[in-house]
Amino acid sequence: MFILSDKIKNLIGNESFSYDDVGMSDSTVIIFIDKVLKIQTVSEESEHEYEVMKWLQDKLPVPGILAYEKTDDKNYLLMTKVPGEMSCADQYMRNPEQLVNLLAEGLKMLWKVDISNCTYMHRLDEKLQMAKYNVQNNLVDMDNVELETFGENGFQSPEHLLKWLITNRPEEELVFSHGDFCLPNVFLSGKKISGYIDLGRAGIADRWQDIALCYRSLLHNFEGKYCDKKYQGFRADILFEKLDIVPDWDKIRYYILLDELF
Ligand SMILES: Nc1ncnc2c1ncn2[C@@H]1O[C@H](COP(=O)(O)OP(=O)(O)OP(=O)(O)O)[C@@H](O)[C@H]1O
Ligand SMILES: [Mg+2]
Known part of the structure; x- marks a missing residue:
């Protein structure tokens, strides 16, 4: 109420x-x-x-x-209200090359934000503390995790995953990060980014936090996870070409796993 x-x-x-x-x-x-x-x-x-x-x-x-x-x-x-439409709207999903190009622009725009006077910290120091709190207080949403994260070939429990994340903590490349860079949180209008929304996790974090969730969100949206409509044409290579960056698959996996605890 x-x-x-x-x-x-x-x-x-x-x-x-x-x-x-x-x-x-x-x-x-x-x-x-x-x-x-x-x-x-x-x-x-x-x-x-x-x-x-x-x-x-x-x-x-x-x-x-x-x-x-x-x-x-x-x-x-x-x-x-932000103008335009979510980047998972049909008109964008039908043009993977253009969509990925715009999302890559969206990531680069975040990285250009001057973080020298930014006090919002979402580095692994803070994220792992928050993850620990979520695990200890049973706040991990087990109905909303990747199929392979837990179970037979995955982690036994959120506690085990947390332990792994603490032990395997990577070096961070700090930038301004959206924190939940998935398609419904990035609006596009015509050929540009018209708005970032859902900013509760935004702040200084590793560059790969947003790349990882962007990649996961592209995969899920293209395979029709949310609307039963499958789209063709997304290749991870397009994302990394547009970002002009070599994919660091260990970090991508790390940040997707970390997100399971939120
Ligand atoms: N300022 C805005 N302008 C336009 N649409 C918006 C705006 N804020 C929210 N929305 C719409 O509402 C949806 C949900 O908003 P938001 O992502 O902030 O909520 P949430 O409940 O925190 O979502 P999430 O499940 O991603 O955590 C967005 O995906 C978007 O479609
Ligand atoms: Mg949202």
Whole structure:
């Protein structure tokens, strides 16, 4: 249950709306004509989303903040609606070369953000601490993991995975990272990035955090995991060619595994 403040009610007026059914977290996202209201249970991540969105206003295309309010257990972020469509929209999925090119541009734009005065830290020091908290408090969503992560040929349990991640911690190449760089969180309009959304995990992290989740999201969206429609034409090579980078498969695997604990 949530109760909107008069300030937010006034800003919304009588605009028609619909509920988003894409997001998988327990947040409620209400889409208006030109605004979006995201209501989340108060957590470090939900508060961070507002802070980092504010910090990014003049640095990257992110939603404008119209209002932010916090009650005992919920926070309410009213933001501008990003123009364009999610990068997993049919028109983009049908053009893999163009889509991957735009996503690679999106990654490079993040890496250009000056992190010298950025205080939002999502390095492995912080991520592994958070992962430990999630494991110890039974917060790992076991219904939403890659098939091969746990079980016969995988890890016995989240505890075992955490231990492996701590032991096999790679060197980090620090950049500004989105933190959850999957297709529904990157909006495109025409031939450019029109907005990054869902910023609760954004901050300084290893470059491969975003590359890994981008790669995983491309695979899942092309194989029809979310909408039963398969698309042809995605090759990992395109992503690495556009990024002008040699794939570091150990790191890609590491960050996909790390994400299982969130
Ligand atoms: N500012 C915005 N402009 C346009 N669409 C938005 C905006 N914010 C959210 N949406 C839509 O709502 C969806 C869910 O929002 P968001 O990703 O922030 O929520 P979430 O519940 O945290 O999702 P996730 O499952 O990725 O954690 C987005 O994929 C997008 O389609
Ligand atoms: Mg999202």
